[in-house]
Structures are given as structure tokens and as C-alpha cells.
Amino acid sequence: MKPSRGKTPKKTPRKPQNKDPVEVYCRLRPISEDLDICVTVVNSNTIQLKPPENSIAVKNGNYKETQHTFKFVFPELISQKALFDHVALPLVDDLIHGKNALLFMYGITSSGKTHTMQGTPGDGGILPRCLDVLFNSLGDLQARKYVFKPDRANGFDVQTEADAMMDRQKKELLAPPPTPKSTPKTPRRRPPQNDIATMVRVPDTNRIGSVDEDNNYSVFVSYIEIYNNYIYDLLEDTQSDGINQKPLQSKTLREDSNHNMYVANCTEIETKNTEEAYGIFMKGQRRRKVAHTQLNTESSRSHSVFNIRLVQAPLDPVGEEVLQDKDQVCVAQLSLVDLAGSERTGRTQNSGDRLREAGNINASLMTLRTCIEVLRENQMNNFNKIVPYRDSKVTHIFKNYFDGEGKVRMVVCVNPQSADYDETTHVMRFAEVTQEVQVARPTAVKFDIGLTPGRRRANLIYKKMLEDGAELEDLPMETPVIINLGPAFPCLEINDPNEDTTLQNLIAFLAERERRRHTLQEELTRKQGAFRAHLMEMEREMETLKQQNDELNMKLSSKDKNVQRFEKRIKTLEQENGMLQRTHTAYEYSKRELETELIEEKTKIKKQKHEQERLRQALKGVAGSEKMKWEKECEKRVRATQMEMQTKIWVKDEKLRQLKQIVCARQEREDKARKAKADLNRTRSPPPKMTQPPVKLRHRRSRSTSNAWIDHKPATTLDTETVLQPAGLKKKHTVAVPTVKDLKGTENYMLTHQEEDSKGELETKLYKAEVLQTRGGGRAVQFTDIERLKTERPASTSPKDRKRAAEEELDSGEWTDIETRCAVGYEGRPGNADPAAVHIVPSKKMKK
Numbered sequence: 008m009k010p011s012r013g014k015t016p017k018k019t020p021r022k023p024q025n026k027d028p029v030e031v032y033c034r035l036r037p038i039s040e041d042l043d044i045c046v047t048v049v050n051s052n053t054i055q056l057k058p059p060e061n062s063i064a065v066k067n068g069n070y071k072e073t074q075h076t077f078k079f080v081f082p083e084l085i086s087q088k089a090l091f092d093h094v095a096l097p098l099v100d101d102l103i104h105g106k107n108a109l110l111f112m113y114g115i116t117s118s119g120k121t122h123t124m125q126g127t128p129g130d131g132g133i134l135p136r137c138l139d140v141l142f143n144s145l146g147d148l149q150a151r152k153y154v155f156k157p158d159r160a161n162g163f164d165v166q167t168e169a170d171a172m173m174d175r176q177k178k179e180l181l182a183p184p185p186t187p188k189s190t191p192k193t194p195r196r197r198p199p200q201n202d203i204a205t206m207v208r209v210p211d212t213n214r215i216g217s218v219d220e221d222n223n224y225s226v227f228v229s230y231i232e233i234y235n236n237y238i239y240d241l242l243e244d245t246q247s248d249g250i251n252q253k254p255l256q257s258k259t260l261r262e263d264s265n266h267n268m269y270v271a272n273c274t275e276i277e278t279k280n281t282e283e284a285y286g287i288f289m290k291g292q293r294r295r296k297v298a299h300t301q302l303n304t305e306s307s308r309s310h311s312v313f314n315i316r317l318v319q320a321p322l323d324p325v326g327e328e329v330l331q332d333k334d335q336v337c338v339a340q341l342s343l344v345d346l347a348g349s350e351r352t353g354r355t356q357n358s359g360d361r362l363r364e365a366g367n368i369n370a371s372l373m374t375l376r377t378c379i380e381v382l383r384e385n386q387m388n389n390f391n392k393i394v395p396y397r398d399s400k401v402t403h404i405f406k407n408y409f410d411g412e413g414k415v416r417m418v419v420c421v422n423p424q425s426a427d428y429d430e431t432t433h434v435m436r437f438a439e440v441t442q443e444v445q446v447a448r449p450t451a452v453k454f455d456i457g458l459t460p461g462r463r464r465a466n467l468i469y470k471k472m473l474e475d476g477a478e479l480e481d482l483p484m485e486t487p488v489i490i491n492l493g494p495a496f497p498c499l500e501i502n503d504p505n506e507d508t509t510l511q512n513l514i515a516f517l518a519e520r521e522r523r524r525h526t527l528q529e530e531l532t533r534k535q536g537a538f539r540a541h542l543m544e545m546e547r548e549m550e551t552l553k554q555q556n557d558e559l560n561m562k563l564s565s566k567d568k569n570v571q572r573f574e575k576r577i578k579t580l581e582q583e584n585g586m587l588q589r590t591h592t593a594y595e596y597s598k599r600e601l602e603t604e605l606i607e608e609k610t611k612i613k614k615q616k617h618e619q620e621r622l623r624q625a626l627k628g629v630a631g632s633e634k635m636k637w638e639k640e641c642e643k644r645v646r647a648t649q650m651e652m653q654t655k656i657w658v659k660d661e662k663l664r665q666l667k668q669i670v671c672a673r674q675e676r677e678d679k680a681r682k683a684k685a686d687l688n689r690t691r692s693p694p695p696k697m698t699q700p701p702v703k704l705r706h707r708r709s710r711s712t713s714n715a716w717i718d719h720k721p722a723t724t725l726d727t728e729t730v731l732q733p734a735g736l737k738k739k740h741t742v743a744v745p746t747v748k749d750l751k752g753t754e755n756y757m758l759t760h761q762e763e764d765s766k767g768e769l770e771t772k773l774y775k776a777e778v779l780q781t782r783g784g785g786r787a788v789q790f791t792d793i794e795r796l797k798t799e800r801p802a803s804t805s806p807k808d809r810k811r812a813a814e815e816e817l818d819s820g821e822w823t824d825i826e827t828r829c830a831v832g833y834e835g836r837p838g839n840a841d842p843a844a845v846h847i848v849p850s851k852k853m854k855k
């Protein structure tokens with residue numbers, strides 16, 4: 008009989024087969040002591056459910072306690088190992104013997120399904136233990152990597168060790184350089200505290216003893232999840248856009264040539280030890296969709312399926328390599344399924360995505376229940392109803408386990424708390440129905456193709472002897488293990504004396520053996536000869552190769568030297584580069600500092616300029632206002648002085664007027680006498696002492712310009728009827744009050760002043776002056792001479808008296824007053840009638 012090929016659940020076991028029921032185990036999870044429980048363990052197979060007061064059952068009047076029986080009941084405190092040994096270890100054994108198996112966790116949310124499947128680092132669940140036991144059992148019976156290659160149609164190709172080595176080298180060359188691990192942040196990732204792959208794992212030390220040593224094995228794993236009724240490959244290498252990994256694309260289900268369902272283009276990774284396989288599982292686990300719900304902090308939102316496929320094929324007759332025959336490749340599969348927990352949305356209070364997920368989870372679990380129920384009905388009543396596997400991906404993918412052959416086991420996880428009672432009763436009902444479904448018993452793989460058992464061991468011994476330096480001649484030529492005489496003896500039991508078929512069969516069998524033995528012996532002899540020749544040829548080749556090897560070694564060492572030289576050079580260049588970079592950085596730094604300083608200086612200058620401008624404006628304002636103030640003050644003072652002068656002049660005019668009256672009266676009396684004595688005595692008045700010119704000489708008007716002069720005669724001046732004119736001046740312009748305008752056209756000036764002396768005589772004084780141009784364009788009057796005319800009564804006046812009187816007057820304050828006045832010059836401004844400035848020539852008195 009040919010071994011099963013592609014033994015993943017087969018749809019068509021055509022001959023009548025033995026069937027086994029689905030085995031259902033029940034596991035209770037431990038809960039807090041202060042919570043009410045509704046489940047009690049009756050015995051190792053039975054649990055009892057008691058409806059709590061607030062359950063729907065009680066509200067509906069159903070107070071009945073119910074008992075449920077399972078293959079085995081694991082109480083709360085059962086260890087992971089005990090559960091594994093009981094439930095999953097036989098499945099690993101089956102896997103090694105080429106039998107398919109399906110193990111799934113079922114239960115409501117937060118009942119301990121994931122815990123049972125995955126466990127904790129120190130106390131692994133079913134999955135890591137399955138891997139441990141599998142690899143412990145296979146040991147060095149594993150084929151080299153890539154000897155078995157997935158053929159992309161759910162089967163496997165086999166290739167020689169040499170080809171496999173080529174593939175390995177290619178993979179190593181193409182492998183990207185190791186990059187720092189950056190796991191994208193996606194909602195699929197579990198919190199790091201649960202990343203148990205990073206923690207210490209305690210492996211299971213169990214191993215299956217009955218592994219066929221004349222086969223080679225390879226383990227392939229794949230990990231998928233069914234989320235919202237879409238299949239995702241959790242091991243798929245997604246491309247990254249630099250920040251995030253691209254989301255996973257959903258996969259489709261296909262049927263292979265043996266009518267087995269498989270996920271198309273699903274990543275299947277060949278692994279050689281538990282750590283590698285477990286690492287792959289954890290990689291997928293991080294991508295699995297989990298979420299926080301009211302009832303479980305890390306609730307699985309999808310069904311997950313971890314597939315372990317064990318590929319095996321017999322060794323060739325010499326026990327060296329895998330037999331190069333695809334037909335002899337056997338594939339068995341163990342599917343470990345962690346179903347998402349059913350949940351009542353009323354209790355979880357989910358909304359949005361969680362609600363949609365819950366809906367899909369419940370719908371797929373409902374389809375599973377329906378399928379199981381229809382199957383059971385079909386089997387019990389011999390119906391042929393269509394099982395709605397296709398209604399959900401989770402049932403579609405496992406269709407072959409129920410329709411084909413394989414062992415199916417289920418662990419029903421139960422949370423014994425009273426709050427879960429109503430949902431737990433549903434689970435119990437489903438579990439009981441499932442136990443009634445029968446699945447075809449799988450058959451163990453058997454490679455009965457006439458190859459001698461033990462050939463691997465013989466080959467190893469042979470190699471060992473060669474390694475130990477045994478001579479070719481000493482080697483046992485008749486290696487008993489590499490040939491055999493065909494299949495085992497047929498059944499020799501004879502129950503009926505007349506039955507001769509058995510003997511005939513035996514005769515035929517022995518004849519066949521005889522013939523085979525003969526052929527084999529001939530073949531052996533021929534092979535020995537060929538082998539010797541081959542060995543000799545190999546020796547020669549080996550010599551040649553040794554020589555070539557020496558040459559290559561020489562070349563290699565010279566290349567090594569070159570490489571070392573280049574490495575040194577690279578090192579030096581790197582150091583130089585480093586130095587340059589440091590210098591560059593330092594320069595960059597100082598450049599930045601200087602730039603900052605420059606900006607600061609610029610800002611300072613700008614500020615200073617601004618400040619200066621502000622001060623200039625302020626000073627301008629202050630100067631303007633000061634100037635105006637002083638102008639006003641000057642104006643005020645000038646006006647005051649004018650007023651004073653005006654008053655004095657008025658007083659004097661008044662006096663003169665009174666004097667005139669007196670003089671007129673006297674004139675009338677002394678008319679005749681005065682006319683006779685009309686001779687005027689002229690006394691030269693003492694010339695004013697010039698001290699310092701009030702204006703700079705360069706401002707003197709040129710004497711050649713004009714000879715015109717101003718005769719300043721106040722209106723009160725009395726006519727003395729004497730001729731008293733300044734010498735040398737011709738053009739005369741008489742004014743009562745001179746203005747700057749009057750002064751402009753002239754160089755000379757004369758002021759006529761009259762007053763009455765103590766004796767009542769009228770004295771007329773002529774103050775002569777020069778008109779000078781001032782710096783500001785005005786005019787200054789500088790007195791240069793005084794002439795005095797005294798009109799006296801002839802009777803009372805002697806020349807002696809007149810001289811004395813004149814001297815007295817010279818010394819009197821009156822004179823001083825006039826002198827002081829003569830030293831004052833008025834400076835006029837163009838367009839301004841009043842003098843703008845006064846120049847004072849210090850008098851004798853002042854000097855003193």
C-alpha cells in the first residue's frame with residue numbers, strides 16, 4: 008500500500024473506515040474567591056451547572072441543575088503540562104506518524120482559551136509544548152533546510168542535498184542585512200508586558216519515542232487569523248512606507264488536487280527548532296487583533312489558526328539522502344485553533360468596531376454549531392444534508408477534518424462564575440452535540456517500498472568507520488542494511504487443512520525472494536566493483552583537488568593581504584574623515600556664534616541710532632521752546648524799557664512845556680532885552696569817552712557811501728532860534744521818533760535834547776552819533792560827540808558864572824545820566840519799528 012501523499016485532511020477515504028467521535032475536554036478557569044460560581048466538578052468527566060438567581064433560565068422558571076459529561080474535566084488548578092499531556096501530546100504523536108489533527112479552544116469570552124493555547128513563559132500552553140515535543144522527538148532526523156520545498160499548491164517537492172545547499176546559499180546572499188528591529192505600532196500589537204517571547208521560556212522535555220529513523224523530516228509553520236470573516240496571513244512580510252507597515256491583505260481559500268482546503272499564498276516557514284518556530288508564532292501573535300473589552304482586558308477579536316505541517320520522506324537505500332521521489336513525500340498537519348469567545352453584546356457593552364467584531368465572531372461560531380449539528384444529524388440518521396461549511400471561513404477551512412480523516416479534539420473552556428451561566432449553558436449544549444460527531448480515524452504513514460529498515464544507522468556506522476581511518480578493504484562490503492529481499496513474509500496462518508492458497512502464496516513469495524536475492528547479489532558484486540573503481544577515481548580527483556586547493560590558498564592569502572591593506576587604508580581615511588568632520592563642526596559652530604554676535608551688534612547700533620534720533624528730536628523741541636521763551640522775554644523787557652523811556656520822555660516833555668511857558672512869559676517881559684542879547688554862548692560839551700565800539704569795525708558803513716544824516720528832534724523841542732548844526736553833514740532828515748527804516752539810509756545821527764537847568768535856563772544838547780550796520784542787518788547808533796547850547800538871561804549871566812555852571816553840570820548826575828544814555832545804542836531789525844537790540848558803551852562811572 009502506498010503511503011498517504013499530501014496527507015492534509017483528505018476528502019476521499021473511499022474504503023470503509025473506522026471512525027472516532029470528536030473528543031471534547033472541559034477546562035475550568037480559576038476565578039476570584041469572592042465571585043459566585045455556578046459550575047462544580049462532579050467527577051473527572053462530569054460537571055454540574057446550577058442556575059443562579061439572576062440568570063435568564065431562572066427568570067424563565069428553569070431552576071434545574073444540569074450535568075454535562077466530557078472526555079475529561081480539568082478542574083481549576085490543573086497544570087498546563089497535565090492538560091497538554093492529556094489532550095495534545097497524542098496529537099503530536101499522530102503528527103509524527105503522518106496523521107492529521109485538529110485541536111480547538113472553544114468557550115465564551117474570558118474563559119481561558121488563549122491562556123490554554125498559549126500559556127505563560129514559565130508555564131507554556133498547548134502550542135509551545137507541541138513545538139517542544141515535536142522538535143525533541145525529531146532531533147537530528149530533520150532534513151537539511153530546503154530539501155523539502157512548498158510547491159505553492161499545498162504540496163511539497165523534494166530535492167537533493169546539493170540543490171538544497173544552493174538554495175540556502177542563495178537565500179543567505181539575498182537576505183537583507185540585519186536591521187534594527189522596529190515593530191510598527193498597529194492596533195494588532197499586544198502590550199509589551201505580554202510579549203513573552205522576550206522572556207525566559209521553560210521548554211517541555213517530553214519526546215515521542217517511536218519516530219521512524221529511516222525518514223527525514225521537516226517542520227513548516229504558518230499562522231493565520233480569521234477576522235470579520237476575512238483570512239489574514241499573520242506571517243506575511245508587509246512592506247513599510249518608512250513609518251508604518253502596510254496593512255495585511257486578506258487571503259483566499261483554495262482547494263488542492265486532493266480536495267483539501269488551504270489558504271492561497273500563505274507564508275509557510277520551515278523551522279528547525281522550537282525557539283525559531285515559537286518566535287514565528289510570537290511574530291504573528293503581535294499582529295493578531297486583540298482589544299480591551301468589559302469582560303477581558305485582552306480579548307481576542309479574531310479566530311487564530313497555527314498550522315504545524317510535518318513533511319517526511321524515506322531515506323534512499325544507502326540511508327544518506329532523502330529519496331528523490333515526490334510521491335513518497337508525506338505531509339501531516341496539526342492545526343491549533345484559538346477561537347474568539349462568544350459574547351453577549353448586552354454584557355460587554357461593546358460599540359463601534361468591537362460590536363461589529365462581536366457580531367462576526369458570534370455569526371461564525373453559530374455557523375460552526377450549525378455545521379456540527381447537521382453533521383451529527385447526517386451521521387445519526389444517515390441523512391445527506393448539505394453541511395453549510397462555506398457560510399463561514401472558519402468552518403470552510405476545516406471542512407476536510409470533518410469530511411475527510413483526522414483526529415479532532417476540542418477543549419471547552421469554562422469560566423465558572425455565575426454571571427456567565429446563561430452563555431455557559433449554550434457552550435455546554437454545543438460541546439455535547441460536538442461529541443456525537445464522528446470523524447474518520449486517520450491511518451499512520453508507512454513507507455513499504457522494499458527499503459531496509461535501519462539504513463540510516465548503518466550509513467552512520469559506515470561513515471564513522473571511514474572517519475576513524477579504517478581501510479577500504481577492512482570495511483564490511485556486505486553492508487547488510489542497504490539491500491533487502493522485499494516485503495515482509497505474508498500471513499502464514501493456516502486454519503483450514505484444505506486451504507493451500509497460503510502455501511502457494513508462501514512458495515511464490517519465497518521464489519520471488521530467491522530471485523530477488525540472486526539479482527541483488529549480482530547487483531552487489533557489480534556495485535562493489537564500480538564502487539572500487541569509483542573510489543580510485545575519487546582518490547585521483549582528490550589529489551588534483553588538493554593541488555588546486557593549495558594554489559587557491561596561496562591566492563587567497565595574497566588577497567587577504569590586499570584586503571588587510573585596504574582595510575588599513577579605509578581605517579586611516581575614516582580617521583581623517585572624522586577629524587575633518589570635527590573641524591567642520593567646530594567651524595560651523597564658531598560661524599554660528601559670529602553670526603549671532605553680528606546680529607546682536609546690528610541690533611545695538613539700530614537701537615543707538617533710534618535713541619539719538621529721539622534725543623535730537625527732543626532737543627530740537629526744547630531748543631525751539633527755549634528760543635520762543637527767550638524771544639518773548641526779550642520782547643517783554645524791551646517793551647518795558649520803551650514804556651519806561653516813554654514815561655521819562657513824557658515827564659521831560661511836560662517839564663519842557665512848563666519851561667516853555669515860563670520862557671514865553673519871560674520873553675514877553677524881556678522881549679527887547681533878549682533880542683539884543685540874542686547872542687548865543689556856545690560851550691563845547693565834553694566829548695563822550697569812547698571805550699569800545701559796540702559793533703565790530705568791519706561792520707562800519709563806509710564813509711564814502713552817503714553824507715545824509717538823521718536829525719532826531721522830539722516833538723517837544725523848542726526852537727532856540729540859533730544856528731546849531733553838526734559840521735560836515737549836509738542832507739538832513741528830521742524825525743520826531745526815528746525808526747530802523749530811517750536809520751537805514753544814513754550814516755550820521757543827531758539827537759536834540761532840551762532841559763531846564765537849576766537856574767531856569769534852557770539848555771539844548773546835540774548828541775552826535777554814527778549809524779552802524781549790525782551783524783543781524785539792523786542798525787546801531789554810536790554816539791561820538793555832544794554839543795551844548797545854553798540860552799540864559801543876559802542880565803544875570805556872567806562868563807564866569809556860565810563856566811562854573813557848566814562845570815557843575817558836567818559833574819552832576821544829570822550829565823552822567825545823559826552820558827549813560829549816549830552810550831546806549833539801539834539795534835533795529837528790518838521790518839520792525841522797535842529796536843531789536845541795545846548796545847551799551849560803558850560810561851566813566853560804570854568803568855569805575
Ligand SMILES: Nc1ncnc2c1ncn2[C@@H]1O[C@H](COP(=O)(O)OP(=O)(O)OP(=O)(O)O)[C@@H](O)[C@H]1O
Nearest residue numbers: 036037116117118119120121122303306307347348
Ligand atoms: N487556567 C487559568 N489559570 C490562570 N489564569 C487564567 C486561566 N485561564 C484564564 N486565565 C486568565 O483569565 C484571563 C482571560 O483569559 P483568556 O484571555 O485566555 O480568555 P479568552 O477565553 O481567550 O478570552 P477571549 O475570547 O476574549 O480572547 C487572562 O488574564 C488569563 O490569564
